[in-house]
Amino acid sequence: MPDSSTPKNSRNYPQLMPPSEPGAPRRPRLSRLWLPLAVAAAVAASAAAVAIAATNSDSSSPSPAAPPAVVPPATPGQPPVSGGSSPYGAQPGGGFSHWPYSAQSGGGASPSNSGAPPAGSDLAKYLGQKLAGNGQEAIPLARAEALGNQRPAGAQVDTATRTIRFTTQQVSFVVLASPPRADMKFRTAGINDPTIVVPPDAQITLEFINGDNDEAHMWLLQSGDPGAASADGGAHVTAAPPLGNPTSAGQPAETISFSAPAPGTYHYDCPFPGHATQGMYGRLVVQS
Numbered sequence: 001m002p003d004s005s006t007p008k009n010s011r012n013y014p015q016l017m018p019p020s021e022p023g024a025p026r027r028p029r030l031s032r033l034w035l036p037l038a039v040a041a042a043v044a045a046s047a048a049a050v051a052i053a054a055t056n057s058d059s060s061s062p063s064p065a066a067p068p069a070v071v072p073p074a075t076p077g078q079p080p081v082s083g084g085s086s087p088y089g090a091q092p093g094g095g096f097s098h099w100p101y102s103a104q105s106g107g108g109a110s111p112s113n114s115g116a117p118p119a120g121s122d123l124a125k126y127l128g129q130k131l132a133g134n135g136q137e138a139i140p141l142a143r144a145e146a147l148g149n150q151r152p153a154g155a156q157v158d159t160a161t162r163t164i165r166f167t168t169q170q171v172s173f174v175v176l177a178s179p180p181r182a183d184m185k186f187r188t189a190g191i192n193d194p195t196i197v198v199p200p201d202a203q204i205t206l207e208f209i210n211g212d213n214d215e216a217h218m219w220l221l222q223s224g225d226p227g228a229a230s231a232d233g234g235a236h237v238t239a240a241p242p243l244g245n246p247t248s249a250g251q252p253a254e255t256i257s258f259s260a261p262a263p264g265t266y267h268y269d270c271p272f273p274g275h276a277t278q279g280m281y282g283r284l285v286v287q288s
Contacts, residue, residue, distance in 0.1 A: 124272040127216040131244025135210070135252030141180070144209045144251045148176030148187040157189050164189050165197040171260075172205040175240070177217035177270065177280070184278035186219070186268070187211075193282035200288055202260040208240035209253040217275070218242040221268045223261070225283055231269040231276035237261050242272075263288035 117126035139147070151157055152173040156165040164173070173196070176187045185192040198204065208219050218241065222234035243252040263286045270280035 122215075124215040124217070124275065127242060128212070128214055128245040131216055131242060131252075133244065133247035133249065133252055135243050135254045137253050138247060138250035139209060139253050140250045141211065141246070144176055144211055144253070145179055147174045147207070147209065148179050148211065149190040150174065151189050155189065157191070159191060161195070162191050162193070163195045163197060164191065166202065167199060169199065169202050170205075171198050171202045172207075174207045174209065175219055176209045176211045177219070177243075178210070178212035178215065180211065183212075184275060184280050186270075186280055186282055193279060195283040195285060197285045197287055198260050200260060200263055200286055202286075203257065204260060205255065205257045206240060207253060207255045208243065209251050210243035210246070211251055212245070214245060216242045216244045216272065217270050217280070218272065219268055220271050221266055221284060223264065223266055225265045225267050228269065228276045228279075228281040231267065231281060232271070234267065237266060260286045262286065 117123060152164065152166070152171075154166060154168045154170075155173070156167075157163075158165070173188050178184055179187045182192055188194050188196065206219070210217050218239065220239045221237040222231075223237060224234040226233040238256065238258045240254055240256050243254060246252065266284045266286070268282050268284055269276040
C-alpha cells in the first residue's frame with residue numbers, strides 16, 4: 001500500500017491537463033510508457049492495413065494505404081487533442097475505443113514482436129500476453145487482493161454510497177483491476193468502482209495493479225461523467241499504463257503520481273473495448 005510520500009519506484013506520467021498551480025511534477029522519461037503504447041498502436045495499425053487490403057482485393061494491383069505512424073506527443077507532457085479518440089477504434093481486429101494518444105506523422109518504430117492479432121480476436125487478451133510482467137514491480141495475487149481491500153490512510157470510506165473521501169493534500173490509494181471474484185471492476189478500499197473525492201490541489205499517488213490472469217487493463221482519467229456507454233467523452237487528464245498478464249513473480253503493478261485537476265467531476269475507466277460498459281468505470285470528484 002503506498003504511503004503519503006511518493007514511492008521510491010514511482011514515476012510521474014505526463015500531466016495531460018495543467019495543474020491548477022505552478023510547480024508541476026518534473027518532466028518524466030517516456031521510455032517505459034512508450035513500449036506498451038507502441039505495441040498497442042502497431043497492433044491496431046496493422047489491423048487497419050489488413051482491412052484496407054481486403055477492401056481493395058478485387059483490384060489487379062492492390063495498393064493498401066500505409067497506416068499512420070504513432071509516436072508519443074511531440075513534446076513530453078503535452079496532451080493530445082482534447083477527447084482524442086483512437087483513429088483505429090472501428091477497425092477489424094480490435095483497437096482501443098478511446099486511446100489517449102493521437103496519431104502523428106514520422107518516427108515511432110515498434111517492437112519487432114508486436115504483430116497483429118488474428119482477425120476478430122480480443123485485443124485485451126492479445127496484449128495481456130504481449131505485455132506480460134511489464135509493470136514496475138510484481139505483487140503476489142493474495143497480496144494484491146489485500147491491497148485492493150485495504151482502507152487508504154486518512155480516507156473516510158462509505159460502503160453504502162461507495163464513496164472514498166480524502167480531506168488531506170496528500171492522497172494515496174490502490175486501484176486493483178479485475179480482482180478475483182469481481183471481473184471487470186476497479187477495486188479500492190474493498191469497494192468496486194468507487195467515487196473518489198479529493199480536495200483541490202491534492203497530490204495523488206495511485207498504485208495500479210492488474211489482478212486479471214489473462215487480459216491487459218489500463219486506468220484512464222478524463223473530464224466529465226458521461227456514463228460508461230460514452231466513456232470516451234471528455235478531455236484526458238492522466239493515465240496508468242496498460243499492464244499485461246501476471247508472471248510467476250506476481251501481478252504487474254505500476255505507481256503514478258499527479259496533481260488533482262481543477263475542481264469538478266471526472267471519470268476513470270479502462271479504455272479497452274467493452275471494459276467500461278462491463279463495469280470498469282468510476283468517478284473522481286475534485287471538491288472545492
